[in-house]
Amino acid sequence: MLESLKEQVYAANMALFDSQLVTLTWGNVSGIDPTTNHVVIKPSGVPYEKLQPSDMVVVDLSGKVIEGELNPSSDTPTHVFLYRQWQDIGGIVHTHSKWAVSFAQAGLSIPVYGTTHADTFYGEVPVARSLTQNEVETAYELNTGKTIVENFEDEARDHLAVPGILTNDHGPFTWGQDAMAAVNHAIALEAIAEMAYRTQMLNGGDNQLPSFLLDKHYYRKHGENAYYGQRRHSV
Amino acid sequence: MLESLKEQVYAANMALFDSQLVTLTWGNVSGIDPTTNHVVIKPSGVPYEKLQPSDMVVVDLSGKVIEGELNPSSDTPTHVFLYRQWQDIGGIVHTHSKWAVSFAQAGLSIPVYGTTHADTFYGEVPVARSLTQNEVETAYELNTGKTIVENFEDEARDHLAVPGILTNDHGPFTWGQDAMAAVNHAIALEAIAEMAYRTQMLNGGDNQLPSFLLDKHYYRKHGENAYYGQRRHSV
Amino acid sequence: MLESLKEQVYAANMALFDSQLVTLTWGNVSGIDPTTNHVVIKPSGVPYEKLQPSDMVVVDLSGKVIEGELNPSSDTPTHVFLYRQWQDIGGIVHTHSKWAVSFAQAGLSIPVYGTTHADTFYGEVPVARSLTQNEVETAYELNTGKTIVENFEDEARDHLAVPGILTNDHGPFTWGQDAMAAVNHAIALEAIAEMAYRTQMLNGGDNQLPSFLLDKHYYRKHGENAYYGQRRHSV
Amino acid sequence: MLESLKEQVYAANMALFDSQLVTLTWGNVSGIDPTTNHVVIKPSGVPYEKLQPSDMVVVDLSGKVIEGELNPSSDTPTHVFLYRQWQDIGGIVHTHSKWAVSFAQAGLSIPVYGTTHADTFYGEVPVARSLTQNEVETAYELNTGKTIVENFEDEARDHLAVPGILTNDHGPFTWGQDAMAAVNHAIALEAIAEMAYRTQMLNGGDNQLPSFLLDKHYYRKHGENAYYGQRRHSV
Incomplete structure (x- = not known):
């Protein structure tokens, strides 16, 4: 069952690995099937070099294994909690990518220093x-998910406009409309963290992006009036 | 039409990608045909892995699409403005390369700290x-181009001698006699930014290159008396 | 003799090389045969590109060469001392990996700043x-080994729970149940050092991990109640 | 003529390129034939991807081209001056490798912070x-060579024991018994510079290596009593 989603989630896991965001086995990607609400997720601790589409584990929204011989990622309770809370996301990624983790370990959020950030995170x-x-x-792992959702609720932050967060002392979670979109957000986040680090070292981080430039860059890529990329928008 | 230029611009885009200056789809290269004043540019948001020479988009100097099924880069108005103002350039590159962006986000220019810089940027x-x-x-995007040209005019800076700039909060633009030359300037700029960052961290950036050494290195590679490389100069 | 262990130690040396922790010939991996107490170790100064399983050198626990035409690693006395002292380890790695060496040269230990660290080092x-x-x-080289063991004894540190150390002014040693486990600890240590460096730069390093989170992450991967990975634990 | 040396110098140039110390065409390797005192050197500004052994240029010790259709490296006068002064070296490398250049641009020497440094540079x-x-x-370029030799003479520094220097505001030169040895010294220097930078950032650089440890590491690899590697020493 869910063979197509398994292929997608497998491909997204390998794309994450190929993007060099993963050390050893540290990272996992999942995707959800909107019809059954079953979640396909990477098995725990399996080396990426040996991963096969058939190794993907199917769990339900409580985290119970529905199909698969391997244990699902130990972070599964975080994934399924996010899917339960946010029914408009289709994929989730967790990594220990080094630049994002550096901020997470410092307990610091990543301010909007430039348009690269604004292109992906509003x-x-x-x-x-x-x-x-x-x-x-x-x-x-469940409570990790709860602190994520709490942050978005307390700040009235839109989880589709800001598709990622740093869990404190731990590392990034990102999400998107499907597993591959979540991987792309993880890649973008890592690049943004790397540049934000250096910006802070160069000038102390005192020049955040003005809101009108944040709006411009975010909305030229997202929403009805977007004009970046090849999608045609019907208004 | 312009098949040869499409091949050149395609090759330059792939060289940019291979040089690891590009994350995801963030970057674009264009070239101009001096006879027709038509500009060939990368389509917007297309992954480099899937790019084909035939995907290149042809626009005129107003930015209007002349040929091609895909949307041109969203930065096209910046490119065509620069071509209109500077008729002696043949190619333009825009990237979000990480070291150059770090300076752009900090709102800082890159001083001439060494001969590597002087070899390319006077x-x-x-x-x-x-x-x-x-x-x-x-x-x-048009106004981004205007701030670029304004900077060179206000400072009486020669855009052929300094073939690049950082747009504030955004990232670098470079240019050259053709698309590949602009790519090489983007690669040089990224390396220069990386070394300048560390030089500043090591000593606070208080030892800029003396002007006679800037002259020496720049002019041993450029101009009538250049003796670097394989070009023979007729004086 | 020990052909299987030679293959293992060779594979671990090549995995170390492939993980980019090695510059030139700086690094070595060994493994011990628990039946004979013979140690298989990389030959000294041989380029990894030319290394063959048959080049591995067999020494006894005093460091005397038992088999092999090449000189064993000059660090052999450190390796065999550790095997003599800690009979529950099966493999040892020494590298000059750059982030770990940076801390070693600064004479600084690496504090537990995040869960990535806690996953491997308690x-x-x-x-x-x-x-x-x-x-x-x-x-x-013998005395280098002695300062390693002294550190664990003086601090009542468990060498299985903290499978690595930085030798002062020099670089990291890691160990594990076999040669490949020791390589994985070396890879983890390098990533941890890289992130710890940046964490210190970002916030001065004043937010170490609380002990309950250290416990959680360490024990979800290690010990009887571990639930990370694919091992089934009988309690 | 000198076909074997051309092959060696070509191979050393490509090893330099493969080691990722070179951006664009910034770097060159030469070797000297002790019988004829002819020097084989990379042509100026030729991309490494297109380089052939037959492109290597032969010059005499005054820098005059003896054989070859291409211009020799613009740094040829530096190379031949060093060969004239130091008749016991067989190869020279110049790069703009980024970590070493960062120190050169800061006008700072690289102190001996660790044993990795001591293994190669005394x-x-x-x-x-x-x-x-x-x-x-x-x-x-001639005067660049003169400042190099002047530094070693003024400080009574042994150029075989310290096989490299940073030219101020410019970048590193290294040398060795042949072209490949000089490349290995350039690779070692870049790694050492990278680690020294971080050591300085971590602790301000106040723990230089004690002289007895410098002696130990240098002399276990070099000289009559060396015991690193596979060379057998007759005493």
């Missing part, structure tokens, strides 16, 4: 709050 | 002024 | 004390 | 003094 890439000891010890 | 690589809200909202 | 990656002039001049 | 990698305006304008 506002800062936030850092979620730290989990409490109780949250870590009881249902760590 | 003076600092400037950062253009920020655009006003009105400039961004009315004709953003 | 606590800081320590830096061993400097050797005295007498220790350097008499039995340098 | 002491700091110095930065040559700046050239005067007159030296630049009259015989720039």
Whole structure:
């Protein structure tokens, strides 16, 4: 079942690996089937070099394994919580990509320093709050998902306009309309983090992008009046 | 039409991609045909891995599409403005290469710290002024081109001797006698930015190159008395 | 003899090389045969491109060559000392990988800044004390091993829970249940060092991981109740 | 003539390129034939991808072209001056490798922070003094060579024990017993510069290697009592 989605999620996992955002087995991609609400996700701890489409694990929205011989990613409870909360996303990526993790470990969000950021993220890439000891010890991966959604709700942040976050002390999660879109957001986030780091080192980070330039770049790529790329928009 | 130029511009786009200056689809190269004043440019948002010479788009100097089924780069108005102003250039490159963007986001020009810089750029690589809200909202890409030319005019800077600039909060544009020369200038700029960053971190950037050494290195590669490379100069 | 172990140690040396942790010939991997207590180690100074399984050198626990035409790694006395002291390890790696060496040269241990670190190292990656002039001049490589073990003993550190150290002014040693596990620890250490460096630059390094999060991440991958990966644990 | 040396110098140039120390055409390798004192050197400004052994240029010790259809490297006067002064070297490399250039542009030598440095360079990698305006304008490349030799003479530095230098505001030169040895020294220098930069950022660079550890590491690889590698020493 879900063979086509397995192929997609497998291809997205390999695209993540090929983009050099992954060290060893640190990272996972999932995708959801909107008809069954079943989620296809990378198995836990399997080297990318040996991964096959048939290794993908199918779980339901509670995280229970529906199909597959391998354990799903240990981050599965985070993935399925996000799918339960945000029914308009189709894919999720988690990595330990080095530039994004550097900000996560410092407990710092990534401000909008330039148009590259604005092209993909309509506002800062936030850092979620730290989990409490109780949250870590009881249902760590689920609670990680809860701090993500909490951040977007508390700040009235649009999760489609800002398709990623840094979990505190941990690393980035990104999402998108499908698994490959989430991978592209992970790649964009890593590049943005790298440039933001250097911008901060060069000038202390005191020149954030004016909001009209954020609007311009975001909306030339997204929404009804977008004119970047090859999509034709019917208005 | 312009098949040879399409091949050149395609090859230059792929050289840019192979040089690792491009993340995802962020970057574009164009070239101009001096007879027709038609410009060949990369289509917008097409992945480099799938790009074909026949995908190149032909536009006139107003930016109107003359030939091609795809939308041209969203930065086309910047390209054609530069071609209209500077009739002695044959190719233009725009990237979001990470070291150059780091300076652009910091709003800092790149001083001449060494002979590597002087070999390609006869003076600092400037950062253009920020655009006003009105400039961004009315004709953003055209006005980006205007701030570039304004910078060279205000500073009486020679655009052939300094074949590149950082647009503020955005990223680099470079140009040259043809598309491949513009790509080589983009590669040089990225390396120069990387080294300038570290030079500033090591010593605060207080040892700029003396002008006689700038002259020496620039003119041993450029102009009538150049003796670098394989060109024979008739004096 | 030990043909299978030679193949393993050869493969681990090549995996180290492929992971880009090695410049020129700087690095070596060994493995021990638990039956004979013979150690298989890379020959000294041989380029990785030319390395063959049959080039691996067999030494006993005193470091004496038992088999092989080439000189063993000059770091052999460090390796065999560690095997003598820690009979529960099966492989050792030494590299001059650049991020880990940067900390070693600065005489700094790598604090636990994030969960990536906690996934592999249960606590800081320590830096061993400097050797005295007498220790350097008499039995340098042996004494290097002694400062490693001394560090773990003085701090009551568990060498299986923290499978690596930085030797002062020199570089990292890692170990594991076999040669490939030690290579994976070397790869993890290098990534951790890279991220720790940037974390310190971003915020001065004042947000170390709380102990409950260290526990969570370490024990979800290690020990009886681990649930990362594909191992089934019988409790 | 000198076909074997041309092959060697070509192979060394390509090894330099493959080691990623070269951007565009910035770098050159030469080798000398001890019988004829003829020097084989890379042609100026030729892309490495198109380089052939037969493109190598033969010059005499005054820099005059003896054989070859292409212009020799514009840095030829530096190379031949070094060969004239130091008759015990067989190969020379010049690059604009980015970490070494960063120190050169900052006007800073590279202190001995660790054993990796000590393995190849017996002491700091110095930065040559700046050239005067007159030296630049009259015989720039020759005078570059003179500042190199002057540095070693003034400091009573042994050019075989410290096989490289940073020319001020410019970049590194390294040398060795043959062209490939000089390339290996350039690779080592770049790695050392990268680690030294980070060591300085981490701790301000206040822990240089004690001289007894410098001695230990240098002499375990070099000289009569060396025991690194596969060479057997007759004492």
